[in-house]
Amino acid sequence: MSASKGLPADIAIPESTARVGTPAWQRAVWVVLGIAVAAAPIFVLESFHLFQLTMAVIMALAVLGLNIVTGYNGQISLGHGAFFAVGAYCTAIFMSHYDWSFWATLPISAAVCAALGFAIGFPALRLAGHYLALTTFSLAVAVPQILKHKSIEDWTGGVQGLFLVKPDAPAGLPLSADQWMYVVTVIVAGACFLLVSNLIRSRIGRALMATRDHPTAAEAMGMDIGSLKTRAFAVSAMITGIAGSLSAVAIEFVAPDSFSFGVSISLFVGMVVGGVASVLGSLFGGLFVLFVPNIAEAISKAAPGVIYGVILIAFLFLLPDGFAGLLRRVAARLRR
Amino acid sequence: MDGLAHQIVAGIATGGIYASVALAIVMIYQATHHVNFAQGEMATLSTFIAWSMVQAGMPYWVAFFATIAVSFAIGVVVERILIRPVANAPVLTMVGVFIGLLLIIGNATGWIFGYTTKVFPSPFASEKPLFGGLVSAHELGSTAVTLTVLTLVWAFFRFTKLGLAMRAAAYNPRSARLVGIRVGWMLALGWGLAAAIGAVAGMMVAPVVFLDPTMMLGILLYAFAGALMGGIDNPAGAVLGGFTVGVLENLAGAYVVGTELKLTVALAIIIGVLLVRPSGLFGRVVFSRV
Numbered sequence: 001m002s003a004s005k006g007l008p009a010d011i012a013i014p015e016s017t018a019r020v021g022t023p024a025w026q027r028a029v030w031v032v033l034g035i036a037v038a039a040a041p042i043f044v045l046e047s048f049h050l051f052q053l054t055m056a057v058i059m060a061l062a063v064l065g066l067n068i069v070t071g072y073n074g075q076i077s078l079g080h081g082a083f084f085a086v087g088a089y090c091t092a093i094f095m096s097h098y099d100w101s102f103w104a105t106l107p108i109s110a111a112v113c114a115a116l117g118f119a120i121g122f123p124a125l126r127l128a129g130h131y132l133a134l135t136t137f138s139l140a141v142a143v144p145q146i147l148k149h150k151s152i153e154d155w156t157g158g159v160q161g162l163f164l165v166k167p168d169a170p171a172g173l174p175l176s177a178d179q180w181m182y183v184v185t186v187i188v189a190g191a192c193f194l195l196v197s198n199l200i201r202s203r204i205g206r207a208l209m210a211t212r213d214h215p216t217a218a219e220a221m222g223m224d225i226g227s228l229k230t231r232a233f234a235v236s237a238m239i240t241g242i243a244g245s246l247s248a249v250a251i252e253f254v255a256p257d258s259f260s261f262g263v264s265i266s267l268f269v270g271m272v273v274g275g276v277a278s279v280l281g282s283l284f285g286g287l288f289v290l291f292v293p294n295i296a297e298a299i300s301k302a303a304p305g306v307i308y309g310v311i312l313i314a315f316l317f318l319l320p321d322g323f324a325g326l327l328r329r330v331a332a333r334l335r336r
Numbered sequence: 337m338d339g340l341a342h343q344i345v346a347g348i349a350t351g352g353i354y355a356s357v358a359l360a361i362v363m364i365y366q367a368t369h370h371v372n373f374a375q376g377e378m379a380t381l382s383t384f385i386a387w388s389m390v391q392a393g394m395p396y397w398v399a400f401f402a403t404i405a406v407s408f409a410i411g412v413v414v415e416r417i418l419i420r421p422v423a424n425a426p427v428l429t430m431v432g433v434f435i436g437l438l439l440i441i442g443n444a445t446g447w448i449f450g451y452t453t454k455v456f457p458s459p460f461a462s463e464k465p466l467f468g469g470l471v472s473a474h475e476l477g478s479t480a481v482t483l484t485v486l487t488l489v490w491a492f493f494r495f496t497k498l499g500l501a502m503r504a505a506a507y508n509p510r511s512a513r514l515v516g517i518r519v520g521w522m523l524a525l526g527w528g529l530a531a532a533i534g535a536v537a538g539m540m541v542a543p544v545v546f547l548d549p550t551m552m553l554g555i556l557l558y559a560f561a562g563a564l565m566g567g568i569d570n571p572a573g574a575v576l577g578g579f580t581v582g583v584l585e586n587l588a589g590a591y592v593v594g595t596e597l598k599l600t601v602a603l604a605i606i607i608g609v610l611l612v613r614p615s616g617l618f619g620r621v622v623f624s625r626v
Contacts, residue, residue, distance in 0.1 A: 142557075313418065
């Protein structure tokens with residue numbers, strides 16, 4: 001057995017050392033620049049394109065969730081669409097049945113998804129590699145059926161699904177509902193990206209990667225593999241669930257068939273293309289997942305799937321560390 | 337009581353399909369320790385090929401055997417082009433390649449043949465059910481075909497030199513290479529065989545579930561469940577597991593959960609087996625030394 005089980009050893013080492021030397025004013029410039037770039041679309045784009053960008057950010061957040069467990073922790077999940085669906089349904093159920101505000105449903109769907117992720121993480125402990133992929137694959141395929149079942153129809157609205165309404169911008173802000181939705185999404189996603197990148201740079205993050213690369217050595221160093229893996233699953237499910245919540249509100253509709261097994265596969269493809277075990281890569285993954293099928297659909301209904309598959313295999317063969325890895329190499333070359 | 341007997345018989349008929357696909361999965365797993373997520377999609381493509389041959393006016397059985405040959409070739413080509421280069425890659429890469437293959441074949445099938453559901457002919461057409469309504473002609477015929485295929489595969493591996501070479505290549509590639517077996521080609525042959533078995537399963541199930549590009553997704557799930565139940569490294573176990581799962585599915589569908597949760601039953605079986613007995617009923621318990 002080689003030392004690196006999940007990934008080639010030369011990728012996914014966070015560049016924590018590079019940032020230490022950056023002076024505070026430079027970091028401030030980056031933050032201001034980042035906020036400016038994130039805010040610009042509100043004033044530039046018209047509402048449909050803004051909606052698409054909102055969805056891209058949401059997908060990026062979902063890919064980030066998957067990246068925690070699969071990229072950083074090496075547990076292959078092909079079923080993260082399930083958590084996306086649960087998050088979306090939590091928000092939809094509380095908003096449409098109980099008239100809760102969107103903000104109030106967010107912690108609930110985060111908590112429910114985290115608990116579910118923790119619960120699924122337990123059997124996953126015993127399922128390494130292919131077995132876990134196989135089980136989560138089956139979960140992804142079964143999700144729409146479970147959502148349609150009549151015993152929970154009163155809550156989920158069955159095949160018809162549930163309608164909800166986007167929150168309006170707070171009084172005094174001159175923003176339309178679409179623009180406000182974008183702001184909300186960027187704030188929530190930005191907070192999650194910040195939290196996750198801090199988590200990955202921390203002791204816990206290094207432990208996650210150590211359990212991925214060499215579980216035996218990690219255990220010998222005193223890491224509690226079981227609790228690390230289940231918690232990674234919980235955090236991962238939580239982030240993807242939050243993305244699901246956001247998507248429910250952004251689309252204003254949830255239905256079982258929009259959470260088909262294609263969602264899970266999209267997230268997986270987005271992760272590989274953006275960059276496995278890369279926080280920034282998740283962002284590229286989100287953009288890819290949303291925009292590439294739109295472009296490909298112009299050719300044929302089936303084209304997005306075929307192109308997805310070709311691009312996925314091409315990346316695995318030629319650029320296994322994804323778009324983020326490519327950028328990293330280009331940057332390294334320029335710096336030299 | 338008649339109802340129960342009929343459910344069991346029908347379960348055995350679908351179980352034969354699951355057993356075939358499970359056998360295809362196990363064959364590839366044994367040789368390479370990879371689970372082929374695209375097995376179902378490949379079988380669907382084969383079935384569409386058979387359908388277009390029959391549409392073009394070919395007699396059923398000619399189309400049947402031609403499809404098996406074409407599927408065998410597709411399996412070999414896929415192994416040579418896509419799987420060989422990443423044979424020693426990490427698990428994540430392998431899973432990614434299989435998912436890519438699933439996307440390409442599945443959507444290409446839809447692209448070429450369209451998404452409308454098609455009627456696939458059964459060679460065992462008969463108006464009235466046999467044995468007093470216990471079993472339909474197609475159920476009986478397809479069970480016979482799958483049993484024949486399974487017996488042939490068993491005999492091939494047990495009695496022929498090529499079969500022995502393939503077993504050796506899967507069991508111990510290094511020693512096999514030393515005694516002059518071309519291990520790479522044995523793996524490609526295994527892929528071809530698996531694709532051919534999948535094709536037979538697809539053609540046998542298509543008259544029942546109707547032909548469309550997503551036909552095999554649920555069946556693949558049940559095949560996974562069957563393979564795991566029997567032990568994913570034991571071909572005979574996987575076949576038995578496939579039949580068991582077929583019967584269980586039919587009984588659960590008829591008496592317990594109804595037809596809406598069929599896929600969930602497969603999921604429950606998979607999780608149950610992996611939790612209670614991860615090596616399956618007949619699988620070897622694997623210890624890894626660190």
